[in-house]
Amino acid sequence: MxxxxxxxxxxxxxxxxxxxxxxxxxxxxxxxxxxxxxxxxxxxxxxxxxxxxxxxxxxxxxxxxxxxxxxxxxxxxxxxxxxxxxxxxxxxxxxxxxxxxxxxxxxxxxxxxxxxxxxxxxxxxxxxxxxxxxxxxxxxxxKGKSLYRKNAEPDDVVFLTGITGESAAGLQLLLSKTRQYSFNEAETSLTSQHQMPQPHIKQGRLLAKSGFRTALNDVSDGIASELNEIAEASDVTIHIDEEKLPISSILKSLSKNERLTYQLYGGEDYVLVGTMAEKDFNQVVSEFDKSFLPLYKIGRVTERGETAVLINQEPLTKKGFNHFRER
Amino acid sequence: MxxxxxxxxxxxxxxxxxxxxxxxxxxxxxxxxxxxxxxxxxxxxxxxxxxxxxxxxxxxxxxxxxxxxxxxxxxxxxxxxxxxxxxxxxxxxxxxxxxxxxxxxxxxxxxxxxxxxxxxxxxxxxxxxxxxxxxxxxxxxxKGKSLYRKNAEPDDVVFLTGITGESAAGLQLLLSKTRQYSFNEAETSLTSQHQMPQPHIKQGRLLAKSGFRTALNDVSDGIASELNEIAEASDVTIHIDEEKLPISSILKSLSKNERLTYQLYGGEDYVLVGTMAEKDFNQVVSEFDKSFLPLYKIGRVTERGETAVLINQEPLTKKGFNHFRER
Known part of the structure; x- marks a missing residue:
């Protein structure tokens, strides 16, 4: 009181x-x-x-x-x-x-x-x-440098500024054991991702300062949902290359199915996901390198006019947390 | 759902x-x-x-x-x-x-x-x-025209841009009868003040555009509380003239004590209360007149260095709704 x-x-x-x-x-x-x-x-x-x-x-x-x-x-x-x-x-x-x-x-x-x-x-x-x-x-x-979802264009590279899936895996641990539990080092690394996410301000600034056309979203609801938002806003098809998705070393021991669910639908990772032209991307990668920040190429934008996100040629649907359905 | x-x-x-x-x-x-x-x-x-x-x-x-x-x-x-x-x-x-x-x-x-x-x-x-x-x-x-609480100075006029007390009286009616009740015209006027307050944007703009030094607060917690905030921020003593407080015609039938409680402590009126130099005040009154808006002189700022609000020479204390005490 x-x-x-x-x-x-x-x-x-x-x-x-x-x-x-x-x-x-x-x-x-x-x-x-x-x-x-x-x-x-x-x-x-x-x-x-x-x-x-x-x-x-x-x-x-x-x-x-x-x-x-x-x-x-x-x-x-x-x-x-x-x-x-x-x-x-x-x-x-x-x-x-x-x-x-x-x-x-x-x-x-x-x-x-x-x-x-x-x-x-x-x-x-x-x-x-x-x-x-x-x-x-x-x-x-x-002025004029903000990075909108609607900026994606065909032939763009799709990129991620960090690993996804750890936050959701950390949440599962917290829900089953509670934060009072004595987690080991690897588990603590997962729970920390859920509890203390670090916003990618520096990465967003590198992208904006580059001056290159960039479509960008932060991963609050999982990359499946975020990429669908970019695809809708830009009216394009996005292909994700499953092999290129960065994998958390801690989640490697999971079954592929379980791991991919965390990576694609987990959410609350607060990394950035976006698209930009390939020639610009290579230049931006070297800027990220100078700051010791990773930038993962995970796919490609194909045609305009058909809104879709595909992984292994299968549709990747919006499946984030929906506050209305959960009630 | x-x-x-x-x-x-x-x-x-x-x-x-x-x-x-x-x-x-x-x-x-x-x-x-x-x-x-x-x-x-x-x-x-x-x-x-x-x-x-x-x-x-x-x-x-x-x-x-x-x-x-x-x-x-x-x-x-x-x-x-x-x-x-x-x-x-x-x-x-x-x-x-x-x-x-x-x-x-x-x-x-x-x-x-x-x-x-x-x-x-x-x-x-x-x-x-x-x-x-x-x-x-x-x-x-x-730039430079915003109206801060700390702007009050000795010899300022204290003013109100509207009547206070009706909202609190309306709330009492709603609490005892509920909004489904068939209120008469006078009662509906009170309940409307509580339910649909009109922000004094126009009045605030007239004051800012005047360019005159003005201390200003909106009446969310009752004028006793709001004037104490101005007195504290400006480190001055404010005298309120009880006779000059504008009285709602609907509240005239109440006992003086009950009416004054509404007027001073009621809150949620969302009129503006402030202070400015007397010579400037007279000019602003004519601007308000042109827009058919009232401006009531209700008191005076006296010395600097002693933070207080007085009515009939008695201290008027901060007595708004306190969310922590109510819990």
Missing amino acids: LRDEFEWIKSIIPSHSHQKNLLMGIGDDAAIWSVDEDMDQVVCVDTMVEGVHFTRDTLSPAQIGHKALAVNLSDIAAMGAIPQFYLVSIAISPECTEEELHDLYEGMRKLADLYKTDLIGGDTVSTKGPLVLTVTVIGKVE | LRDEFEWIKSIIPSHSHQKNLLMGIGDDAAIWSVDEDMDQVVCVDTMVEGVHFTRDTLSPAQIGHKALAVNLSDIAAMGAIPQFYLVSIAISPECTEEELHDLYEGMRKLADLYKTDLIGGDTVSTKGPLVLTVTVIGKVE
């Missing part, structure tokens, strides 16, 4: 801001910043609900905070943008202690500091139901 | 946008807009929870939508800004029907259209608990 809302809000006001153009953060009716005229502004919002997106068995309070911000930073990354500010709206459940709330905000702050992103506002309210956490992130990207 | 999340999201995508500088609304990882270099950007977020901010007995689905957007537009008004965009994150309870959701979004859309404000993003998730609705609004204001 918290002492006082006003005291609590005072305790989360940042002592300094990273962004020099912030004019007013927390402390008035709204936050205000001056704009950079060479940049476009970007905004996204995501909500995490206890019992749906996490439970007390899968995420610690600090991990809830980290992840709620990370999934938004990942959306910013998928536009090729630089994060600047975030706002946090939280509906606090009766069971939530002041220490847990503190840890949750600390989890956000630590991640935000890595990307010089400032907390500039929010709302704290009570609920009789589960905890609901909504994070809004604002960023900026050079 | 909803058919499909993706279908539902398609159904709420606006067919056109009011803001010509919107580059990407709903349909990618984040929304993007190009900036106006003469303006600063403004952002705020507010959350409404079923069972805390409203119940099925106090607000209809359309009113929930209207009010969730209105309270954010009111924050934008309190900075003197112009609203441009909004994002909606909703955690949907199991009881919520598709028709109710549709009405809720329509309630927002109708209000948004009045102010040429575009829906550009959001998140739809499920919850096993009560409905939680978070709205983020983005706006803009001419």
Whole structure:
């Protein structure tokens, strides 16, 4: 039980801001910043609900905070943008202690500091139901450089900025054993992917700064779903080469079927998936190399006019988590 | 029960946008807009929870939508800004029907259209608990013209842009009789103030465009609380003249004590309360007159260095709704 809302809000006001153009953060009716005229502004919002997106068995309070911000930073990354500010709206459940709330905000702050992103506002309210956490992130990207889903064209290379499947495998472990369990090193590596995803901001920036036409999505719902979104937005057919999908060394021991399910439908990996022309791709690979970042070629865009994603010539359907069907 | 999340999201995508500088609304990882270099950007977020901010007995689905957007537009008004965009994150309870959701979004859309404000993003998730609705609004204001709480100075006039107390009186009626009751005309006027508050965007813009130094807050928690925020941020003493507080004709029949409680502590009126120099005030009153908008002088700022709000020489304490104490 918290002492006082006003005291609590005072305790989360940042002592300094990273962004020099912030004019007013927390402390008035709204936050205000001056704009950079060479940049476009970007905004996204995501909500995490206890019992749906996490439970007390899968995420610690600090991990809830980290992840709620990370999934938004990942959306910013998928536009090729630089994060600047975030706002946090939280509906606090009766069971939530002041220490847990503190840890949750600390989890956000630590991640935000890595990307010089400032907390500039929010709302704290009570609920009789589960905890609901909504994070809004604002960023900026050079005019005309944002990376839309609709940018894919025939003959493009399809690429991934990281391995997929570990987060979903980690979630399975957490659901069966809970986070209190003593996991071995390999298992901890999987659970960490689920609990503390690292947004691919750097990768998104390398792609945007390259100036090359790029279609891009972040992998929140699994690459099957994300690639279908790109195929739909661009009206193209995408072929995935199963042999080229990067495989987590930890998941190699699984049956091929089980592993592929994690890789294609797992979701919550928060790597980036996209397409670009082959000649540009080779140049971008060398930029990624310089930063010691992998970039995997996993397929190719073929004709325009038929929206589809194929793997081994079989349709790969959208099969992410659907909040309406699950209810 | 909803058919499909993706279908539902398609159904709420606006067919056109009011803001010509919107580059990407709903349909990618984040929304993007190009900036106006003469303006600063403004952002705020507010959350409404079923069972805390409203119940099925106090607000209809359309009113929930209207009010969730209105309270954010009111924050934008309190900075003197112009609203441009909004994002909606909703955690949907199991009881919520598709028709109710549709009405809720329509309630927002109708209000948004009045102010040429575009829906550009959001998140739809499920919850096993009560409905939680978070709205983020983005706006803009001419560089250096935003109206901060910290702007009050000694000898300023204290003003109100509307009557306070009706919303709280309306809430009392709704709590005792429910919105299904056949209220008479006067009662309906009170309940409407609670259910469908109109943000004072026009008034905020008149104040910002005047160019005069102005301290400003919107009345979400009651003028006692809002004036204390201005007094704290500006480090001044504010005197309220009880005789000058505008009185709702419908509340005149109440005992003075009951009426004053509504007027000072009621909250959710979403009028604006502020301070400015007396000479400037008289000029602004004539601007308000031209638009047939009232502006009430209700007190005066006295010395700097002592933070206090006084009415009839008695301290007027912060006594709004505290979400932590209520739990």
